[in-house]
Structure formats: C-alpha cells, structure tokens
Amino acid sequence: MSNLATTRREKKANQGPYGKLGQALGELDDRLGVAKGGRTFLDKIFPDHWSFMLGEIALYSFVILLATGVFLTLYYVPSQALVTYHGSYLPLVGQKVTQAFASTVDLSFKVRTGLLMRQMHHWACDIFVGAIVVHMARVFFTGAFRKPRELNWTIGTTLLILAIVNGFLGYSLPDDLVSGTGIRIAYSIILSVPVVGSYLGFWVFGGNFPGAAIIPRFFILHVLIVPAIIVTLVTVHMVLLVRQKHTQFPGEGRTEKNVVGAPMFPVFMAKTTGFLFIVSGFTALLGAFAQINPIWQFGPYDAARISYAVQPDWYMGFLDGALRIFPAWSFMGFGHTIPLEVTIPAVILPGLIFNLVFAWPALERKFTGDHEMHNLLDRPINRPKRTAAGAAIFALLAILFIASSTDVIANFFHLSLNTVLWAMRFLTFIVPIVTYPVTYKICKELQGVANAGKRKTANVVTRTSDGEYQATPSPAYVDDVAHELEPTPVPAFITPGETESNERGVRTVDR
Amino acid sequence: MTESHEQRTPVALTGLREDDPRLQPAARHPETVERVIAISFVLGLVLFALFGYFFIVNAPAWTLGATLGGGMSLLGFGLVAWGKYLMPRGPFVEERHTLANSKADRDAFAAAIVERGGGVIKRRKMLGGLLGGGLGVFSVVALFPLLRSLGPMPKGTLFHTDWRKGSYAVDQTGRRIHQDDLTIGSLVTIFPEGTQDTDRGQAVDQTVLIRLSNADFVTQKGRENWAPMGYVAYSKLCTHLGCPVGLYEQQLELLVCPCHQSMFDVTNGAIPNFGPAPRPLPQLPLYIDASGYIRAQRDYDQPVGPGFWERS
Incomplete structure (x- = not known):
C-alpha cells in the first residue's frame, strides 16, 4: 500500500507506457492470457486480391439478413388463422386472409421502415446465395479447395444448400398466392420420392396439403433452426480459415510457406468494416429503389387460385427449369407409381449436382494423384480440364435457369411454346457439351500467349545525337514483373508428357 | 531491379524501421485522399441525420432507404479508402507453420486411442456390444417422437376427395x-x-x-x-x-x-x-x-x- 498513487502524475507513471488502455489489457491478460494470441491475430496477414472479397459479400449479406430478420420477427405473426384484413392497403380490405399474410402486409405499410427492412431482407437473401455461388466459383477455378482445405469446401457447399433451403422457407412465410404455389410444388416434390414420399409429405406438413402446421413450422425452421446451423458452420468456416491461413496467388516473394498481404489491424480491419458498410448501403439502396416481392399485389394464398408467369427466386430457377423441360415420363407398374417426371429433375438432379460438388476435391485427388499441400492458387488457364469441367456445370445450370422462363420467352419473342421447350431440351445437352472443349481450348491457347492478363508497357523511343531512333521497351509494371502470377509448373501427372517452355511467348503445346 | 521494386519485396511486420517505405501510405497525394474521405464522412453524416428526420416525419419508404443506404455507402467508401490509401502500404509477409505434427506426436495420439481405448474395449467385448446395441435401439426409438408425431399416416387420404x-x-x-x-x-x-x-x-x-x-x-x-x-x-x-x-x-x-x-x-x-x-x-x-x-x-x-x- 506504500506505493498507492496519489497524484495524477504518479498514477500515469504506474500505468506504464501504454496508458489506461495498456493497463486494462494487462488486467485482461492476467485473467485470460490473451496478449500473445491477440498480437498474433492483429498481425495476421490477409492477401490482397479482389476475388477474396466475394466471400466477404456472402458473410456481410448474412449479417444484414440477421439484423433485418430480427426486425421482421418483431411484427410477423406465424399463424394460418384466418382474419379479415382491415389495413391501409385498400384493395385487400374486407378479404379473409391468414394472419401471416395480414401481418406481412401490415409490417410493410404500418411499421416505419418496415417495408425497407422487408425489401432489404429479401434482397440480402438473393445477394447472399449469389455471393456464395460466386465465391465457390472462385475457390473452384483457382483450386483453393485442394489439400488441406477440403473440409472447408464441404462446409461451404453445405452452407450453400442451407442458404437455398432457408431462402425458400423465408419466401414461403408471407403466405401469398405466389409463395403458396411454391409450397404446393415443394409438397408434390416430397410426395414424388419413391416408397416414403407420402409419409415424408404428411410429416413435414402435418397432414395432407396444405396441413395446418406449415407456416409455424417453416417459421421456426427459418428463424431459429437453419440460421443456428448456418451461424455454427460459418464460425467453423472462419476458424478453419484462420487456422489454415489464406491461399494466395503466386507472385513476388510469395511461396507455399508464407502469406503476403496487409495486416489484420488496422489495414484489413478498416477495409473490411468499410466493405460491410458498402454492402449494407447497397442493399439499403436496393430496398429503397427496387421493389421486390410485392405480396399485396399477388394477394393471399388460396389453393384453388393461381397467378400467371411467375418465377421463383433466382436460386430456385434451375429446379423449376428442369421440371418444365423434363418429359412426362411416369413409371407405373407393379401396383406402384414412380413420378419420374418429378423425381428425376427435382430430387435426383440436384442430388447429383451437389454430390458432385461435395466429391470434387476427392475426385480430383484421385484422378490427378495430387496429394500435396497447396497454398498457392492456380490460374484457371493452367488447369484447363478443371476449368472446362466447372464451366460445363455452370453452363448446364444457366440453361436450366433460362428454361424456368419458357413461357415468358415464348411470349416475348412471339415463338411457339413448343419451339422454346424443344430448344431448351436440346440446349441442356448441347451447351455443356460444347462448353467443355471450347473452354479447354481457350485455356490452352491462353497458356501460349505471352503476358496474358498483364498490362502492356510503353516503348520508349530515343533519338541519338546522330539522329538515329531507338525503341526500348520500358520496364514492366511493378505488379507485373516477370514471375508475378507465374504458374506453378503443371505437374506431369495432370497431362503426362506435356512440357512448358521456359522462353516466354513460345508455345510447345501440341496441336 | 528498380528501387520501387525493392520496396515491393514483402517483409515481416515486426522490426521495421520507422521510415521504411512499406509503412508509408500508398497514396501519392495523401492530403487529397484525406480530403475526399473527410467529404464522404461528412456527407454520410448528413444523410444519416436526414434519415432520422425522414423517420420522424414518417416520410415515404424510399427516402428512408435512400438516406440510410447512401449514408452507409459513403461511410464504407471512406473507410475502405482510408485503409487502402492512408495506411501502411506493405506488402508484409507472414510465415506459415506446418499444420502437421511430428511423427512421434502422431503416434502418441493414435496410441492413446488404439491401445488405451481399444485395449479396454477388447477386454470387455460383451459390454461394448451391449452398449452398441442399446445406443442403436435408442437412436431408432428416438426417431419416433421426432418423425411420427409430426403428422398423421397418409393411409387412404390421398386416394379420396x-x-x-x-x-x-x-x-x-x-x-x-x-x-x-x-x-x-x-x-x-x-x-x-x-x-x-x-x-x-x-x-x-x-x-x-x-x-x-x-x-x-x-x-x-x-x-x-x-x-x-x-x-x-x-x-x-x-x-x-x-x-x-x-x-x-x-x-x-x-x-x-x-x-x-x-x-x-x-x-x-x-x-x-x-x-x-x-x-x-x-x-x-x-x-x-x-x-x-x-x-x-x-x-x-x-x-x-x-x-x-x-x-x-
């Protein structure tokens, strides 16, 4: 007690060189031992590349979903009980609607910022799923999923599925005419599963469609169960990312054994927080100026009514497209029916696609024999087969997505629906099959192009005292120096016998 | 190569001299950048204040979204610019440590599971089997309330109207x-x-x-x-x-x-x-x-x- 500080100066001296904050951190370290780990975390290096931002968009749109979603739960009533609408939207006044529908309309019109929050929530969901897909494409085409990151690829794919499922659940909650039709279709898809379909359907819906339980059940799944799983998996996704450190593109001073970039604090923290604000701001502007899902125009759900030319949210498009163009092949026999016209496009097809995505790291390990650790990324052109396969899958999904608008296309271009349907059926096979070799060829050609993807430099023309002109190329941009983005050599096991030339611009690719 | 090239060689974050070029801001004219950031922060602040005003007077939804979204975008823009142009430009490098442990550590880990655990189970095979059986029955029975209570059996309901x-x-x-x-x-x-x-x-x-x-x-x-x-x-x-x-x-x-x-x-x-x-x-x-x-x-x-x- 003898050195009890009395004067301000003595107090200050006791605090040490870092003042009050330093003292507080010291107290924290006494109890939790965080100083060393905290310093390591602040020093953590984040590689700079625009494509690493895509995952951030997904993360931040999820943050927006949580924030706006909490707001919406304060007003939304998850009930199918019928009430007479007496709100401010005149065309609906006096109609019998469910509480779910009435509360959604009311929170849009009566609650201040309610409409903005609802539209932001819907937009953020569309952005969330989109950002996950684009982020996955980046990871896929650059080979970031390779050892040691296969587990994070699996978690990411699971997150995509959960995001799509939760998007569908949330889309169904307002109980409007369009989303109700979506639920009806989902029920029929569950029903189509061989052997157990009708049991699954009855248990999920609490009886034959529409059941009495579907809105409360979808609600608790949408606001608690699925988000809880998503939050957990996102956390594991980030922990693994910190533990395994980022991948990076090859370049100046970058090796398999280091990470080059900007430190967590303050550089990355400033940029990423700023980016959170930009994503939120962009979503708010969309919510302000781009109307989405105006359920009061669709009206409440009524199983006997239907609207024309409506499409589901974009991430459901490929399923709807597949359902539209698949032929009417129903298996009937042995006293049973297997509705193949539903089971194949809506159950087996997405199952195959997602299982392929899950299995890809293992498949690639098996076919290339590559069991090495990889921290340096591939340029897509240097892995033509993988790039071509990914492009083919995206082409297939794109065609199926377009096929979900056959009726709109037919109307818009004044074509017969039959023409559009058959065109889509053929394109579903032709486009992916053509995409593969074309992408492969483009990659191979680009491999032979000197300085592909790099900026051109100027030629400096000088005149000697004799009047002679000489052109000398100016040095390359610092970012583009010779071994910047230089590929790691293509391992022999990928395309045996193929050699890369050491001389730039000279190709030894066989024709 | 050129001087600027040497400056681009990544170095470790610690132990840099204070005048190291990597600690300098990336902007060629930091004052201009600072001014732009300041303007965007001020405009963002004004838009947020407008949002508050529009909220209080219960203005149309789009005005709320426009001011809120505009404010957040400007704030974000300023913050990103601050990080990108006015903070140490780097690049810095961090070593990766191998994730894998030594052979001895791995063996010790595997031994603990196989020898200690496996030994116990091998000696009490019957108990292990009974425990497995119990857990198996439990997992089947546990599904009953989870699945069966969810809804009725379809029975004939799908066949009739x-x-x-x-x-x-x-x-x-x-x-x-x-x-x-x-x-x-x-x-x-x-x-x-x-x-x-x-x-x-x-x-x-x-x-x-x-x-x-x-x-x-x-x-x-x-x-x-x-x-x-x-x-x-x-x-x-x-x-x-x-x-x-x-x-x-x-x-x-x-x-x-x-x-x-x-x-x-x-x-x-x-x-x-x-x-x-x-x-x-x-x-x-x-x-x-x-x-x-x-x-x-x-x-x-x-x-x-x-x-x-x-x-x-």
Whole structure:
C-alpha cells in the first residue's frame, strides 16, 4: 500500500507506457492470457486480391439478413388463422386472409421502415446465395479447395444448400398466392420420392396439403433452426480459415510457406468494416429503389387460385427449369407409381449436382494423384480440364435457369411454346457439351500467349545525337514483373508428357 | 531491379524501421485522399441525420432507404479508402507453420486411442456390444417422437376427395350451380357443398366445371353419361405438381397449367397433349337433378393430383 498513487502524475507513471488502455489489457491478460494470441491475430496477414472479397459479400449479406430478420420477427405473426384484413392497403380490405399474410402486409405499410427492412431482407437473401455461388466459383477455378482445405469446401457447399433451403422457407412465410404455389410444388416434390414420399409429405406438413402446421413450422425452421446451423458452420468456416491461413496467388516473394498481404489491424480491419458498410448501403439502396416481392399485389394464398408467369427466386430457377423441360415420363407398374417426371429433375438432379460438388476435391485427388499441400492458387488457364469441367456445370445450370422462363420467352419473342421447350431440351445437352472443349481450348491457347492478363508497357523511343531512333521497351509494371502470377509448373501427372517452355511467348503445346 | 521494386519485396511486420517505405501510405497525394474521405464522412453524416428526420416525419419508404443506404455507402467508401490509401502500404509477409505434427506426436495420439481405448474395449467385448446395441435401439426409438408425431399416416387420404354420391356442386361462395348458370365456353371452379371454405376443400376437392355444348357430352368411351348438357368436370389439380389448372384456352378447348405449361384436352378426357404432366386430369361424373342442379354421381375413380408411390 506504500506505493498507492496519489497524484495524477504518479498514477500515469504506474500505468506504464501504454496508458489506461495498456493497463486494462494487462488486467485482461492476467485473467485470460490473451496478449500473445491477440498480437498474433492483429498481425495476421490477409492477401490482397479482389476475388477474396466475394466471400466477404456472402458473410456481410448474412449479417444484414440477421439484423433485418430480427426486425421482421418483431411484427410477423406465424399463424394460418384466418382474419379479415382491415389495413391501409385498400384493395385487400374486407378479404379473409391468414394472419401471416395480414401481418406481412401490415409490417410493410404500418411499421416505419418496415417495408425497407422487408425489401432489404429479401434482397440480402438473393445477394447472399449469389455471393456464395460466386465465391465457390472462385475457390473452384483457382483450386483453393485442394489439400488441406477440403473440409472447408464441404462446409461451404453445405452452407450453400442451407442458404437455398432457408431462402425458400423465408419466401414461403408471407403466405401469398405466389409463395403458396411454391409450397404446393415443394409438397408434390416430397410426395414424388419413391416408397416414403407420402409419409415424408404428411410429416413435414402435418397432414395432407396444405396441413395446418406449415407456416409455424417453416417459421421456426427459418428463424431459429437453419440460421443456428448456418451461424455454427460459418464460425467453423472462419476458424478453419484462420487456422489454415489464406491461399494466395503466386507472385513476388510469395511461396507455399508464407502469406503476403496487409495486416489484420488496422489495414484489413478498416477495409473490411468499410466493405460491410458498402454492402449494407447497397442493399439499403436496393430496398429503397427496387421493389421486390410485392405480396399485396399477388394477394393471399388460396389453393384453388393461381397467378400467371411467375418465377421463383433466382436460386430456385434451375429446379423449376428442369421440371418444365423434363418429359412426362411416369413409371407405373407393379401396383406402384414412380413420378419420374418429378423425381428425376427435382430430387435426383440436384442430388447429383451437389454430390458432385461435395466429391470434387476427392475426385480430383484421385484422378490427378495430387496429394500435396497447396497454398498457392492456380490460374484457371493452367488447369484447363478443371476449368472446362466447372464451366460445363455452370453452363448446364444457366440453361436450366433460362428454361424456368419458357413461357415468358415464348411470349416475348412471339415463338411457339413448343419451339422454346424443344430448344431448351436440346440446349441442356448441347451447351455443356460444347462448353467443355471450347473452354479447354481457350485455356490452352491462353497458356501460349505471352503476358496474358498483364498490362502492356510503353516503348520508349530515343533519338541519338546522330539522329538515329531507338525503341526500348520500358520496364514492366511493378505488379507485373516477370514471375508475378507465374504458374506453378503443371505437374506431369495432370497431362503426362506435356512440357512448358521456359522462353516466354513460345508455345510447345501440341496441336 | 528498380528501387520501387525493392520496396515491393514483402517483409515481416515486426522490426521495421520507422521510415521504411512499406509503412508509408500508398497514396501519392495523401492530403487529397484525406480530403475526399473527410467529404464522404461528412456527407454520410448528413444523410444519416436526414434519415432520422425522414423517420420522424414518417416520410415515404424510399427516402428512408435512400438516406440510410447512401449514408452507409459513403461511410464504407471512406473507410475502405482510408485503409487502402492512408495506411501502411506493405506488402508484409507472414510465415506459415506446418499444420502437421511430428511423427512421434502422431503416434502418441493414435496410441492413446488404439491401445488405451481399444485395449479396454477388447477386454470387455460383451459390454461394448451391449452398449452398441442399446445406443442403436435408442437412436431408432428416438426417431419416433421426432418423425411420427409430426403428422398423421397418409393411409387412404390421398386416394379420396370429399365428392360423394349426390354432392351438390357449389362455387367458391357456396352457391349451388344450376344447369342454366353457365353459357357455352365458360367455366367455374366448383367444390362439393360444405367444403368450399375449408383448406382441404380448396386444396383437394377443387374441380373445374366447363360447359362445352348444350347436349350431353362424351369425353371418352365409358363416360357416356358423365357430362349432361355439355357440363364436364375435371379435377383442378395438375397431375404434374398439383398446381391449380387455372387457365382455359377457350378456342382450343385446352386447360393450361400456368406453373409448367401442361395442357389438357377437355374434349378428350383431359389427356395431356403438351408439357410435363404424365396423366389426364381425373373426370368427375355429373348428373343434373330434377331441380336442375349439378351434382356428382360419385367420387373420382382415381387419386387426384400429382403421382406418389402408393398410387397404382
């Protein structure tokens, strides 16, 4: 007690060189031992590349979903009980609607910022799923999923599925005419599963469609169960990312054994927080100026009514497209029916696609024999087969997505629906099959192009005292120096016998 | 190479001299950048204040979104610019440490599981088996409340509708349909009387009634007396995915499902002639009673709606 500080100066001296904050951190370290780990975390290096931002968009749109979603739960009533609408939207006044529908309309019109929050929530969901897909494409085409990151690829794919499922659940909650039709279709898809379909359907819906339980059940799944799983998996996704450190593109001073970039604090923290604000701001502007899902125009759900030319949210498009163009092949026999016209496009097809995505790291390990650790990324052109396969899958999904608008296309271009349907059926096979070799060829050609993807430099023309002109190329941009983005050599096991030339611009690719 | 090139060589974050170029801001004119950032922060602040004002006066939704979104975007823009141009430009490097542990550590880990744990189980094989059996039964039984309580067994519910012998056909308001109600070429959605307000009635029993002519109409062999005075009735549930077949193309006499464009020929037993629907819409046999009301002869002769396993 003898050195009890009395004067301000003595107090200050006791605090040490870092003042009050330093003292507080010291107290924290006494109890939790965080100083060393905290310093390591602040020093953590984040590689700079625009494509690493895509995952951030997904993360931040999820943050927006949580924030706006909490707001919406304060007003939304998850009930199918019928009430007479007496709100401010005149065309609906006096109609019998469910509480779910009435509360959604009311929170849009009566609650201040309610409409903005609802539209932001819907937009953020569309952005969330989109950002996950684009982020996955980046990871896929650059080979970031390779050892040691296969587990994070699996978690990411699971997150995509959960995001799509939760998007569908949330889309169904307002109980409007369009989303109700979506639920009806989902029920029929569950029903189509061989052997157990009708049991699954009855248990999920609490009886034959529409059941009495579907809105409360979808609600608790949408606001608690699925988000809880998503939050957990996102956390594991980030922990693994910190533990395994980022991948990076090859370049100046970058090796398999280091990470080059900007430190967590303050550089990355400033940029990423700023980016959170930009994503939120962009979503708010969309919510302000781009109307989405105006359920009061669709009206409440009524199983006997239907609207024309409506499409589901974009991430459901490929399923709807597949359902539209698949032929009417129903298996009937042995006293049973297997509705193949539903089971194949809506159950087996997405199952195959997602299982392929899950299995890809293992498949690639098996076919290339590559069991090495990889921290340096591939340029897509240097892995033509993988790039071509990914492009083919995206082409297939794109065609199926377009096929979900056959009726709109037919109307818009004044074509017969039959023409559009058959065109889509053929394109579903032709486009992916053509995409593969074309992408492969483009990659191979680009491999032979000197300085592909790099900026051109100027030629400096000088005149000697004799009047002679000489052109000398100016040095390359610092970012583009010779071994910047230089590929790691293509391992022999990928395309045996193929050699890369050491001389730039000279190709030894066989024709 | 050039001086600027040397400055771009990544170094470790710690132990740098204070005047190291990597600690300098990336901007060529930091003052200008600072000014731009300051302006965007001020504008963002103004927009946030405007948002508060618009909220208080309960202005239209778009003004709220515009000010909130604009403010956040400007704040974010400024912060990103601050990080990108005014903070140490780097690049810095961090070593990766191998994730894998030494052979000895791995072996010790595996040994703890295999020898310590495995030894215990090997010595008590019976107990291990019983525990496994108990957990297995538990996991099956645990599914009962999770799955079985969720809903009833389907049983026969998918095979029947509420149409009965003599059910009056009513429209959505509950009004009975009389033989003089429909003109040729028009249609109405009907329900068995008493179900028009129920969920099940709307979802399962919904039926389209179309008047095709003035005389009795035969849509298929064996359905000679099903459509008196040209009134034909088909289940409104598409046999593809159960959407209501809500569009009627009067000239072609086709019922069209707006979901996936299946088309059904109403003059020929509602056989699908386009789209993914695999089966005709089931036809409801009708009669007209002595007072001229349209009534059902009996329930549909097959399950309505999309296909499922138990359907034969």
